[in-house]
Amino acid sequence: MAAHALDSFLSQAAARCGAMPVATGAAIEPRYLEAARYGAGQAAALLRxxxxxxxxxxxxxxxxxxxRIVPQGAHTGLVRAGTPTDAQRDLLLATERLREVFELDLLDRTLRVSAGYRLSEINERLAPHGLMLPIDLSADPSVGGMLAHNTGGTRMLRFGDVRANTLGLTVVTAEGQVLRLGRGLQKDNAALPLQQLFIGSSGSLGVIAEATFKLARLPRQQAVALVAPNSLDAVLPLYQRLMDELGSLVSACEGISRAAFExxxxxxxxxxxxxxxxxxDYALLIELSSDLPADKLDLQALLQGWLEAEFGERVADAVLGADAACWALRHHxxxxLRARGKVVGFDVSLPRRHFMxxxxxxxxxxxxxxxxAELADFGHLGDGGMHFNLVWPKDAPLLDEAALRAGVYALVQRFEGSFSAEHGIGPQLQQSYWDLSAPELLDWSGRVQRLFDPAACLGLTVWGPPPR
Structure with missing residues (x-):
């Protein structure tokens, strides 16, 4: 029956979509099936x-x-929401050829762009105009993937996540309706903001085809310091002093543990x-940025002066003038960690008062x-995000990862945090989502999902209660 359904689907798809590239079974290239850090998936067919x-x-x-349609962007995600699992039923829908639109409005400083464009491509094309989409990641995701998981990044402290930079979406529903949500305006209260439902939905409510983003000016100067606080107790007071005195100029504040540094x-x-x-024991990577030139605002001098004022009381040492090397260290x-053993990553966020x-x-x-386990935490102290990552040595006993995750997430709840800060919900976190979410939240989320996808044919994430 499954083979007949697939053959019938492919025949009708060819009649409607003409020469759209399709691959089935063993003809699907491995890059579409191999997730970023996990084992390979499987699919009945690849649609492009x-x-x-x-x-x-x-x-x-x-x-x-x-x-079932499984949307996939650049396949850089860590929760496996873009990795198909069923060789009989799953249709992997790669969005890489969705490149119809790239409309830059220099006066409104907005960009309407198709879901298949990658972040690097966008910023390469914006740079000559002195603009950027201010999402900074070590990976190179597609527009659709960033929106499906509401990407944050290292400069979220200054610019916000993808949601904060999105003014409108074009979405295709499971029924084939094309919804144009939002007009690309900074101010628009003329309708329910349905676009917000699709951002962060892991491709389970509809397939994002286009987005309109607000853009930021490229900085004309930056100043970076890698700072060693006097003690762990000095970390949060130092962060608070930074934001009190230089807050509007701070574009990033990253925390790096000694193990992560090593x-x-x-x-x-x-x-x-x-x-x-x-x-x-812990270091802070601090970046200031401005679109003013140095002859009007000297960020290097400003950062150096602030650090000198903090020396002794809160700062033990600092490295200045190595901006590229500091960021290379962070991104390595x-x-x-992967070279040391099995990495188990926890993408969590916490109120800053509970962070340390x-x-x-x-x-x-x-x-x-x-x-x-060797804990090697790092991440976005400035916005409360922490990559609570650990390495399980190669020669250690078999790891009970389910028990590990249950224990860590219980601690996250105790400290009023979120078990998924910016990686989204997919198969990797599905059970944790069910275990940790309130019944009423599961109920209403399931109602929303059934409204948009009554046949349950989109995506791998289940927002309602677990199937019985």
Missing amino acids: PASVAELAALLPLAARHGL AALSCGGERSRWFGGELP ISEG AFREAGRAWLAEHFAP
Whole structure:
């Protein structure tokens, strides 16, 4: 029956979409099936539509044949929401050919763009105009993928997440309707903001085909420092002083534990360059940026003066004038950790008042219950986000990852945090979502999902209660 349904679907899809590239079974290239850091998936077919019209034809056709559409952007995500799982039923819908629209409005400083464009492409084309889409990531996601998971990034402290920079969407529903949500205006209260439902929905309510973003000016200057606080107790007071005195200029404030620092250095670089080789227990990567030139506002002098005022009381040491090297260090952490063993990542966020307390409670809990684990946390202290990542050594006993996740997430709840800060919900976090969400939230979320996708033919995330 499944093979007949697939053959019938492909025949009708070809009649409606003409020469759209399609691959089935073993002909699907591995890059579409191999997730960023996990095992390979499987799919009945790979579809690569190139227009909103083709999307609108494919989605209801799949539903009528009892097949499931799994949207996929650049496949850089960590929760497996873009990795198909069923070789009989799943239709992998790659959005990489959705490139119909790239409309830049220099006066309104907005960009209407198709879902298949990548972040790097967008910023390359915006740079000559002195503009950028201010989402900064170590990966290179597509527009659709960023929106499906509401990407944040290292400069979220200054510019916000993707949601904060989105003024409108074009979405295709499971029924094949094309919804144009929002007019691309900064101020628009003329309708329910339905576009907000689709941002962060992991492709489960509809397929995002286009977006309108507000843009930011490229900075004309930046100043970066890697700072060693006097102690762990000084970290949050130092952050608060930074924001009180330089807040409107602060574009990033990242935290790096000693273990994460060591992992990054294992990818290359001179240890002696950083604090004379004596790595601190915790470091802060601070960046200031401005679109004013240095002759009007000298950020380097401003940052140096602020640090000098903090020396002794809150700051033990700092590295200035190594901007690119500081960011390279930050972006090499994940690579360095993977070389040490199995990386188990927790993308959590916390109220800043609990940030360091959670970190220490988590360290103690791991030492008691999962002693071989090496905690190497890092991430976005400035916006409350933490990559509470650990390495399970290659020669350690078999890891009970379910018990590990349950324990860490219980701690996250105790400290009033979120178990998924910016990676989204997908198969990797589905069970945790069910376990940790209130029944009334599951109920209403399920109602919304059934409204947009009554045949359950879109995406891998289930927002309602778990199936019985």
